Amino acid sequence: MPHPARLLALAVLVAAALTDTRAAEVQVAVASNFSAPMRRIAAAFEAQTGHRALLSFGATGAFYAQIRNGAPFQLLLAADQETPARLEHEGAAVAGTRFTYATGRLVLWSAQPGVVDDKGEVLRQPGEGRIAVANPRLAPYGAAAVQALSALGLLQSLQPRLVQGENIAQAYQFVATGNARLGFVALSQVMEAGRIATGSAWVVPDSLHAPIRQDAVLLAAGKDNLAAAALVAYLKGAKAQAVIRSYGYQP
Structure with a gap:
């Protein structure tokens, strides 16, 4: 009859093998x-x-x-x-x-409360400060931002203020660090527990860009x-x- 210690060792080896195959x-x-x-x-x-x-x-x-x-x-x-x-x-x-x-959903976001209104009219107001977007050639959220600005008739006038991030994470960082006053980012980046966690934001209507x-x-x-x-x-x-x-x- 096998020694109990050997049985225990065998059981450990079998369990380890099963774990290896499953994980x-x-x-x-x-x-x-x-x-x-x-x-x-x-x-x-x-x-x-x-x-x-x-x-x-x-x-x-x-x-x-x-x-x-x-x-x-x-x-x-x-x-x-x-x-x-x-x-x-x-x-x-x-x-x-x-x-x-x-x-996904696109939002216009500022790290500062009260900057972005609930209709995005801040885009039409005269002012300074850069507007961050993700590279539209690489990032779909960047392409959606360009589509939205075009649909609003604002792309040409705001072009000098646009600053591109390589991706949506970098566009968010531009705004979060104050290097851009506004930015088009993903709703998921600024939402927590079902609400905008910080700053101010306008959820861009789906009708302004491709899904x-x-x-x-x-x-x-x-x-x-x-x-x-x-x-x-x-x-x-x-x-x-x-x-x-x-x-x-x-x-």
Whole structure:
């Protein structure tokens, strides 16, 4: 009959092996606007499944270039629909895995209370101070900001005041640090517990720009990754969707 100590050691080894096969890591490229909710989602995901989501944040356009150049990302959470579709078409993503995980909202924001009115009329008032936008060629929120200014007939007159951030996170930093008086940022960056947390903001009407539908896609490098598959399923579930709504997105 085996010695009890040997049985215990064997049980520990079996448990470790089972844990190793169940728990995995997934490298996730996440659009900057989704940083706050994704951090919360990743923590809850790990607590529930044991899998770890290793997050990198940046501009969707920049992620596209990195993925095409061999960056080892396994899942992309983009700020648009076009980039995941393009990667899928080019064979860099797994066909049939694209889905919309959130629809974003654009806001005009100032770090100072009382600066931005509830109709965005501050844009029409004479004044100085820079207006931050994300690079419209790389960041969908930047493209939406340019579309909104064009629809308002203000793009040409405000062009000299615009300052571009590489992504929406940098546009937010310009405003938060006072380097820009106003900025077009993602609602998720300034919302907490269902309200604007600091400063003043105008939620830009959806009619002024194309919908900011944000798609996720499983990348070719993540085709056989258990954690990637589990995270895709988790993002579609009720717990993740509740977090997404709490940051002002439409899930």
